Amino acid sequence: MINAVLVFNNSGQPRLTKFYTQLDTSVQQRLISEIFTLVSHRPASACNFLPLPPLLASPSPTPPGGQPHADTPSLITYRHYATLYFILISTSTESPLALLDLIQVFVEALDRLFENVCELDLIFNFETLHACLGEMVVGGVVVETGLEKVVGGVREKGRVRMRREVQGMGMGGLGMGVGVEGLAGIGRGWR
Amino acid sequence: MDLKATALLKLIYLEMFGHDMSWASFHVLEVMSSPKYQQKRVGYLAAVQSFRPDTEVLMLATNLLKKDISSPLPPTMSLPLVTLPHIITSSLALSLLSDLLPRLSHSNPNIRKKTIAALYRLALVYPDTLRSAWPKIKDILMNEEEDSSVTAAVVNVVCELGWRRPRDFLALAPRLFDLLVDGGNNWMAIKIIKLFATLTPLEPRLIKKLLPPLTNLIRTTPAMSLLYECINGVIQGGILEGTEGAREGEEIASLCVGKLRGMIAVEGDPNLKYVALLAFNRIVASHPHLVSMHEDVIMGCVDDPDISIRLQALGLGAGMVNSDNLIAVVERLLQQLRNAPVTTEVADDGRRHSIGVEPAADSDGEDPEERLRPTAEPQDDTPALPAEYRVTIIRHILEMCSKDTYANVVDFEWYIDTLVQLVRLVPAADQAGSEFQGDNAWDLSQEEDVASAIGWELRNIAVRVSTVRTEAVKAANTLLSVSGNDTMAPGGQRVLAFAAWVVGEYFNSSALSYAALDSLIHPKAQTLSPIVICAYLQAIPKVLISAISHESPIWGPERKTMISLLVARVIHFLEPLTTHPNLEVQERSVEFLELMRVTLQAIASHDVQNPDGPLLLTRAIPQLFTGFELNPVAPAAQRKVPLPSDLSLDTPINSDLTGILQRADQDFAGDTEAAEFDTFYNQRPIKKAISGPAIDSLPSLEPETSSYQQNDYTLSDSDALVRKRIQRRERNRDDPFYIGNDDASSGTSTPFHDVLRSTNGEDVDVDSIPIMNLDLGDQALVAESSDKDLRKQKRKRPKKVHITKDETIDNEASGFDETQRAPASELASQQRARDKAKKSLLQVDSSGLSSFSLNSSDTPASQLDIERQEAQDMEMAKALAEVERLRLEMQRASERIQATDGTPAEGILVKKKKKLKLKHPVGESQHQDETGVQAGSTQGLQDAEAAPVIKKEKKKRKPAMPDTNNEKVGGID
Structure with a gap:
């Protein structure tokens, strides 16, 4: 199963965090920063699989040659799109190449939903981002991989979203406010 | 309420940046219960992101969740379905189960598949879920009219459940097979293959059925992911083993390996390279010959710029080496270590080195890559190998070489040379880490540390392979002398402890005694870590003695001054160490210091005309360090030594021991500490010469405990404990076979020794008995296996190397098994305990589920x-x-x-x-x-x-x- 879905940008600021097990906020942050340090040092030509970060690797050293226990997260797959990293942490029961496809579907679905998606869209509409992920993965189990159905599923509620577009101006303002606040909290300028 | 929802949305965003929002959980609940969908949605999202197992308001949410699950609107209904997996607890599961089940037959496929996923997570915390939900899920799976995406979701869930209890899912195999053959959905096919891989070991007949479609898929599918999973399924499902010997078995094996090779060599996609190596790694355990056919591509991957790929290839390398390619592989890795700049070095360091590439290691793609790296990413530090990677390489090299007691190594001089080179390449960071652990982690850190792993190998070679012992000693000597000049890699300090031991133990084989002694008592040595100093301390007298005894035996004034000078230098080295903060170092240096002082006195008082030299120097001290040759003993051998029939652990060695101790206490009560010291240390060597039973020396030993050890032990310990400690220490000192602390086995035999000595009398040398027995019991085995080795080596190379095997007693198969198994199961249980204690962070605990059977008719539940x-x-x-x-x-x-x-x-x-x-x-x-x-x-x-x-x-x-x-x-x- 999939243990976590993370999206962060090139400077390590999270844009989406979804853990399918309950974790303390501080642990989540540590994990994100560990993965970010791993991922940001990789050249573009490298493969899309990460070694386990220390936080995940230390508790259960897998015996060499032996299969890791199927419950432990053992696979970190990532993909880099423009300014964003998409990370999937999963157990060995998932197929690595299929997970890469899954990220691709996720990004394509976002692209359809936002029409030429960029990082800003994800900040201002991160609720939609969550909804989209919710259409694809529920509780760590992949429930849908068809692009059309994912987009359709979000749009189904998207009507609701559009309806709110009226008060949506306010929503946009909120997004801006959130963006500024959130970034100020980290102490980094918005670019 | 709108305001609250907006604020909550902001909070969720902030939570993503690591700000705690657990204080707001009640507000989350409020927003969740809002009648407006948009607000509800925010509330549920907040619940997903912020609720933790200890969130208390969760209790209050049950009714709300119940209501929303049965909501008439699909969007509202799906909210709790998506949220539940994140917040579920077993009690919540119980109360919500009845509401969730009807949703399985909801008209909207979207709801159905989400319900299925939610039920899966429910089942993980509350296994009884499946009892009622499974029949319905099964119906959905069997229903061919069902929406394809729902079927896919079911397959996903079944796959997740499948590896936990594969037996329960065998019944589904026909339907899954149909889905695989004409499903048309790659994602689903991948999952089904994964599930079949866990099913085939249980049902061998499946292999035959699966083989044609899998072969077909492998041949035809354009999707790389499906191709890879097919191959993976073939490997993991044991299909390769299952069809061993059959024609189609070989066919599929070569087909798989060929495709994998194609993935590495042709496609050029790093992802494919990586997964192909992963698959090779799985094959290598069972079919090393298949993998070593593709050695060229794999070794190419070792030099891949990507660390992940390198690591995989490295692991593979360890699996596929044999005596033919070992040297080439190791040389290549060494080359890599040497060439890659350390993180702190300048980037073009690599280029400077690559001029001196050895022809053996020079192969395709190496040089261009070296040149490319500095130009391609001048700012990025990726070309520099991280310390962990270096450590991994070194460990793999050691593992490759030492596999099966050096079965693959034909040239041990080469190996020793490699070890010495490796010491120079040990990264510094590792040392810092092990240094940090301090001295209470002695044994633990020894295993962790790479440098000591190298040292361990060096010592192992010296002990086992007697023909290259001279070489090993020379190598160790070089290491020691290098350490004095500071040219050594900062990380390699730990190896010195082992080098010192080797030099001390086997020094007779070398004539460089004075040089070795010089480097051992070099003032720089005093700044080494305590564990190294301890080894040094132990080695110094040994080297000193061998240096002296190698000289001409005639005693004269010239020789007298020289030796006393040497001894004085040693004393000079030892003196500052007596105040060393580390207790172990202190104790040893005090012991040897006194011994040296006594020696100096003996030399001074000795008659110059006497040609024999002082007895203490020529006879007594050498006897401390010579004895039986050390042989490697298997860790379990000690346990297999049969108990002597007349052994009684209950009989006191001396019935009036407490009396003796008391008397001793009274006797020495008035003495000053210095006097006690003197009497103790002056008497001891004499006692050694006569070598009386341990018990006799007890009274004279008593002062020792009340001297420098006083503050540590005497006051708090009971009489019996003190007695035991004295005995042990005294025996070790008296025992000519006791060699340093490096040899753990001599220490562990002590309780035995004690009692046997008391019952059998002093003449019987009990320490040697286990070794003799071991030899007898294992003779045939050792001979046979070493014969095999020899034959193999003869084929390769004219030089014969005898590798001493671990000695052990093989009474009979059953006994052996028992002793082997006992620790294994112990280990397993420990492992399990540890697993439970330290589970990985993101791991979902499903242990409850694995004990649960799906339909009680399937498994005979009493x-x-x-x-x-x-x-x-x-x-x-x-x-x-x-x-x-x-x-x-x-x-x-x-x-x-x-x-x-x-x-x-x-x-x-x-x-x-x-x-x-x-x-x-x-x-x-x-x-x-x-x-x-x-x-x-x-x-x-x-x-x-x-x-x-x-x-x-x-x-x-x-x-x-x-x-x-x-x-x-x-x-x-």
């Missing part, structure tokens, strides 16, 4: 089991009723608070915060206890009264635990 189950259910129901009552109370209380809404929100907030702070430790400890989702019995935390509820639940869970473990082991392995 009547008793069912009864017990029912009893548990009853208990659970009772507990739940209690919980429900408490929940209602809480709700009423909160309603009351809400009713008096006039009070400012801060007032409530503060109270909640306090509560949270108080409860956090409780919640955390519980979290560690049960780990993961299971820890979710949060309801108990809300009220002190609820504590018994938790207890009850825990109690109930406990008896189930051992069961589940057994099941797991049996089921999965």
Whole structure:
């Protein structure tokens, strides 16, 4: 199963965090920063699989040659799109190449939903981002991989979203406010 | 309310950046219960992101969730379905199950598949879910009219459940097979293949059925992911083994390997390279010959710019080496270590080195890559190998070479040379880490440290391969002398301890005694780490003695001055160490210092005309360090030494021991400490010469405990303990076979030794008995295996190398098995315990599930089991009723608070915060206890009264635990 879905940008600021097990906020942050340090040092030509970060690797050293226990997260797959990293942490029961496809579907679905998606869209509409992920993965189990159905599923509620577009101006303002606040909290300028 | 929802949305965003929002959980609940969908959605999202197992308001949400699950609107309905997996607890699962089940037959496929996924997570925390849900899920799977995406979701869930209890899913195989053949959905096909890989070991007939479609898929599919999973399924499902020998078996094996090779060599996609290596890694354990055919591509991957790929290739390398390619592979890795700049070095360092590439290691793609790196990413530090990677390489090299007691190594001089080179390449960071652990982690850190791993190998070679012992000693000597000049890699310090031991133990074979002694008592050595100094201290007298005894035996004034000079230098080295902060170092240096002083006195007082030299120097001290040759002994051998029939551990060695001790105490009560020291140390060597039984020397030993050890032991210990300690120390000192602390086995035999000595008399040398026995018992085996080795080596190379095997007693197969198995199972249980204690962070605990059977008709559950189950259910129901009552109370209380809404929100907030702070430790400890989702019995935390509820639940869970473990082991392995 999939243990976590993370999206962060090139400077390590999270844009989406979804853990399918309950974790303390501080642990989540540590994990994100560990993965970010791993991922940001990789050249573009490298493969899309990460070694386990220390936080995940230390508790259960897998015996060499032996299969890791199927419950432990053992696979970190990532993909880099423009300014964003998409990370999937999963157990060995998932197929690595299929997970890469899954990220691709996720990004394509976002692209359809936002029409030429960029990082800003994800900040201002991160609720939609969550909804989209919710259409694809529920509780760590992949429930849908068809692009059309994912987009359709979000749009189904998207009507609701559009309806709110009226008060949506306010929503946009909120997004801006959130963006500024959130970034100020980290102490980094918005670019 | 709108304002609140907006604020909550902002909070969620901030939470993503690591700001705690647990204080707002009540507000989350409020927003969740809003009638407006948009607000509800925010509320649910907040619940997903912020609720933790110890969130107390979860209890209040049950009714809300129930209501929303049965909402007529699909969007509203899917909200709790998506949220549930994140917040589910076993009690919540129980109360929501009845509401979730009807959703499986909802008209909207979207709802159906989400329900299925949610039910899966429910089942993980509350296995009984499956009892009622499984038939429906199965119906959905079997229904061919069902929406394809729902089927896919079911397959996903079944696959997740499948590896936990594969036996229960065998019945589904025909339907899954159909889906695989004409499903047309790659994602689903991948999952099905994964599931079949776990099923085939249970049902060998499946292999035959699966082979044609899998072969077909491998040949035809354009999707790389499906191709890879097919190959993976073939490997993991044991299909390669299952079809061993058959024509199509070979066919598929070569087909798979060929495709994998294509993935590495042709496609050029790093991802494919990586997964192909992963697959090779799985094959290599069972079919090393298949993999070593593709050595060229794999070794190409070792030089890949990507660390992940390198690591995989490296692991593969260790699996596929044989005596033919070992040297080439290791040389190549060494080359890599040498060429890659250390993180701190300048980038073009690599280019400078690559000029001197050895022809053996020079192969395709190496040089261009070296040139490319500095130009391609000048700022990035990727070309520099991280320290961990270096460590991994070194470990792999050691592993490759030492595999099967050096079966692959034909040239040991080369190996020793490699080891010396490796020491120089040990990264510095590792040393810092091990240094940090301090001296209380002596044994632990020894295993961790790479440098000591190298040292261990060096020592191992010196002990086992007597023909290259001279070389090993020379190598160790070089290491020691290099350390004095500071040219050594900073990380390699630990190796010195082993080098010192080798030099000390086997020094007779070298003539460079004075040089070695020089480097050992070099003033720089005093700044080394305590563990190294200890080894040095032990080696110094040995080297000194061998240096002296190698000289001409005629004693004259010239020789007298020279030796006394040497001894004086040693004393000079030892003196500052007597105040060393480390106790072990202090103790040893004090011992040897006194010994040296006595020696100096003996030399001074000795008659110059006497040609024999002082007895102490020529006879007594050498005897301390010579004895039987050390042989490698298997770790379990000690246990197999048969108990002598006349052994009685209960008979006191001396019935009047306490009396003796008391007398001794009185005798020496008035003496000053210095006098005690003197008498003790002056008497000891004389005693050594006569070598009386240990017990006789007890009275004279007593002062020792009251001298420099006093503050540590004497005061607090009982008489018996003191006695034991004295005996042990004295015996070790008297024992000519006791060699340093490096040799653990001589220390462990002591209780034996003691008693045997008392019963058999002093003449019998008990220490040597185990070794003799071991030789006898193992003779045939050793001879045979070494014969094999020899034959193999003869073929390769004319030089014969005898590798000493571990000595062990093979009484008979059964006994052997028993002793082998006992520690194994012990280990396993320890491992399991550790697993439970330290589960990986993101891991979902499913141990409850693995003990659960899907349909009771499938697995023969005895009547008793069912009864017990029912009893548990009853208990659970009772507990739940209690919980429900408490929940209602809480709700009423909160309603009351809400009713008096006039009070400012801060007032409530503060109270909640306090509560949270108080409860956090409780919640955390519980979290560690049960780990993961299971820890979710949060309801108990809300009220002190609820504590018994938790207890009850825990109690109930406990008896189930051992069961589940057994099941797991049996089921999965």
